[in-house]
Amino acid sequence: MKLTGAQIIIECLLEQGVDTVFGYPGGAVLNIYDALYEYSNKVTHVLTAHEQGAAHAADGYARTSGKTGVVIATSGPGATNLVTGIATAYMDSVPMVAITGNVALSLLGLDSFQEVDITGITMPVTKHNFIIKDIKDLATTIREAFHLANSGRKGPVLIDIPKDITAQINEYEKREPLPIEVVCKMTDEDLEKAVEMINNSQKPFIYTGGGAIHSNAKDQVFQFASLCDAPVSSSLMGQGGYDNTDKRYIGMLGMHGTKTSSLAVSECDLFIGIGTRFSDRVTGEIKSFVPNAKILQIDIDPAEINKNVRVDHQLIGDIKCVLTKLNDKVKKKNNSEWMDKIYTYKEQYPLIQVGPKEDILTPQYVLETLNELTNGEAIITTEVGQHQMWTAQFYNFKEPRQFASSGGLGTMGYGLGASIGAQVANPDKKVVNIAGDGSFHMNCNELVTASKFNIPIIELLFNNNVLGMVRQWQRLFYDKRFSQTTLDRPTDYIKLAEAFGIKGYTITEKSEVRDVLQKALSADRPILINCVIDKDINVLPMVPAGTSIHQPILEIEINDE
Amino acid sequence: MEKHVLSVLAVNNSGVIGRVAGLFSRRGYSIQSISAAQTENPDISRMTIVVEGNEDTLEQIDKQLSKLVDVREVILLSENNSVRREHVLVKAGNGEETRNGLIEVANLFKAKVVDVGMDNLMLELTGEPRTISAFIRLIEPYGIKNLVRTGISALERG
Known part of the structure; x- marks a missing residue:
């Protein structure tokens, strides 16, 4: 049938099973928005306050559903406002398709109004990007974009479409989505060698990352850990890939990992990394990272092998596929001596948060209460900073896709948009965005999106009036010169929430926590909780950047005048 | 620093040189020369890239280049076989x-x-x-x- 370019775009989205897009209209996408009007019974468009919020929403939607997030923005500033969101998705391998309008073909390259070279700008932060110059390429390019976003290591793909292409007419024929090939290309010898390494190990250690979640390999990882009889640690991106309440789970590793994890890594004889890229936040000083063990890495991206850490052996492929094959071959092991030692460490070094004064309201208390009231089943998004680490430490993630946080790029302002996307993807689940007051101010405009569409997220704000994580570094390494990190802003959070049409609560005492959380959780509309905490509650343990993960700082003395 | 010669087959479009050059600059790989033109197949171009770096860097360059969607093949040319x-x-x-x-x-x-x-x-x-x-x-x-x-x-x- 004959359709306009704009109609072809929407038809191609429907081919891919897309029923929800996030975005913001503008001149160069007028035709696309006109088609969205026509298809409004098939595609829901969530209008955010800012394109960045739309990109984060598409990201949160993708992370918590496993589907591809789709975001639409106009040319020029609309497109550049997506960049942080695209880069965030790229660093954490999130499947996303960004569609931007551009000026008409005849105006390209002439510094026309709202023209920007968005394919040039996003080249380093997308898996691939396209600019359509001929309507005949439109449908195939969109199909390829979805295929690329989801094949191998997932990631964002951008398609830039000049305005006149969206108005031109072309023949369109519906197609099935291109099949996604499961990467699993190791040889039998590769597999045998890995099995031998595992069989020869008496003290194995398993470390899981975001790859285990992208591959939906929770059951395979669990079975693998039981077969190996090993403790399991997860990266920030790996939260939920392994049940945090399971006895084998020993917490994160690296900059804010547990003492148990660091002891386990220093004593293990085999380190098995599953879907993890050995980020600098995890390894600390490379040469002391895994001192006494061989390293086996399982990852879908061959470029992650030997990039940051030299490994002894690797299996390249989709985590679920690789582990299914491994689980068939690994003999059930019994490393009770090793595991007993791990359990002893776990008891000896629990995570306990202390403030500068006795018996004050701690994020640990709030998060553990939230965990209890939601039965550890809420979807949690976060901003970036201390609250992000506390969330990973004290909320017990049990399932994949329960946690969405900007790990690689560390994007403050990510969480609120992401929570909106997560709630849209999971209307039956409770979604809570944990924020700090610094991150909150970056994109708090998206409160209006939650309010307008009655997207019933909870914005749980840990308000300490400072940029806590930076302050923590300034305290430790900059002689307590708290340069530009004492915010003390006059924002009235409750009034601000109310101005956007959102009910707000303030918590200042422990005694208020349970009651307010219960009220918020039972509301079927968005709620903001302003949880006022002391400015000197630190994230511990802490490994200073570039130092050995085996000497974490376990306490920080606060004796300010 | 050792020199290595890579032969890279890529889709012949206007952006591909930018993608390859961008990859080298953002990952800090040192490029000594690059020459590129279309092959017998007008849809495919061949680039000969001379890079400097140790074995680890070379391994990364090879893998990262191979990840570019437009790149079809990366061949390391040794002095003897080329x-x-x-x-x-x-x-x-x-x-x-x-x-x-x-x-x-x-x-x-x-x-x-x-x-x-x-x-x-x-x-x-x-x-x-x-x-x-x-x-x-x-x-x-x-x-x-x-x-x-x-x-x-x-x-x-x-």
Whole structure:
């Protein structure tokens, strides 16, 4: 049938099973928005306050559903406002398709109004990007974009479409989505060698990352850990890939990992990394990272092998596929001596948060209460900073896709948009965005999106009036010169929430926590909780950047005048 | 720092050089020369890229290049398994008295005189990169006015 370019775009989205897009209209996408009007019974468009919020929403939607997030923005500033969101998705391998309008073909390259070279700008932060110059390429390019976003290591793909292409007419024929090939290309010898390494190990250690979640390999990882009889640690991106309440789970590793994890890594004889890229936040000083063990890495991206850490052996492929094959071959092991030692460490070094004064309201208390009231089943998004680490430490993630946080790029302002996307993807689940007051101010405009569409997220704000994580570094390494990190802003959070049409609560005492959380959780509309905490509650343990993960700082003395 | 020669087959579109160059610059790989043009198949171009780096860096360059969607194949060309050539055009000379000397050097290298000016000659030579370097060294005393090297292009033997 004959359709306009704009109609072809929407038809191609429907081919891919897309029923929800996030975005913001503008001149160069007028035709696309006109088609969205026509298809409004098939595609829901969530209008955010800012394109960045739309990109984060598409990201949160993708992370918590496993589907591809789709975001639409106009040319020029609309497109550049997506960049942080695209880069965030790229660093954490999130499947996303960004569609931007551009000026008409005849105006390209002439510094026309709202023209920007968005394919040039996003080249380093997308898996691939396209600019359509001929309507005949439109449908195939969109199909390829979805295929690329989801094949191998997932990631964002951008398609830039000049305005006149969206108005031109072309023949369109519906197609099935291109099949996604499961990467699993190791040889039998590769597999045998890995099995031998595992069989020869008496003290194995398993470390899981975001790859285990992208591959939906929770059951395979669990079975693998039981077969190996090993403790399991997860990266920030790996939260939920392994049940945090399971006895084998020993917490994160690296900059804010547990003492148990660091002891386990220093004593293990085999380190098995599953879907993890050995980020600098995890390894600390490379040469002391895994001192006494061989390293086996399982990852879908061959470029992650030997990039940051030299490994002894690797299996390249989709985590679920690789582990299914491994689980068939690994003999059930019994490393009770090793595991007993791990359990002893776990008891000896629990995570306990202390403030500068006795018996004050701690994020640990709030998060553990939230965990209890939601039965550890809420979807949690976060901003970036201390609250992000506390969330990973004290909320017990049990399932994949329960946690969405900007790990690689560390994007403050990510969480609120992401929570909106997560709630849209999971209307039956409770979604809570944990924020700090610094991150909150970056994109708090998206409160209006939650309010307008009655997207019933909870914005749980840990308000300490400072940029806590930076302050923590300034305290430790900059002689307590708290340069530009004492915010003390006059924002009235409750009034601000109310101005956007959102009910707000303030918590200042422990005694208020349970009651307010219960009220918020039972509301079927968005709620903001302003949880006022002391400015000197630190994230511990802490490994200073570039130092050995085996000497974490376990306490920080606060004796300010 | 060791030098390595990579032969990269890629989709022949306007953005592909930018993608490859961008990858090298953002990951801090050092690129010594790059030469690219379409192959017998107009949809595919071949780039010969000379890079500097140790084995670890080379492994990363290979893998990261292979991840680019437009890149179809990356082949590492060793000195033994490949033919490597470079082309140079050089304008040199400083008046009539230098002309004979220049022609002598050109003959020695079997270089061609491709243009004759009042004061200078333009010479052309294709050969092994080190031959080109030696040729330029010998031309230098006669006063080089302009020079252009293409960078290495190479193909696997056999």
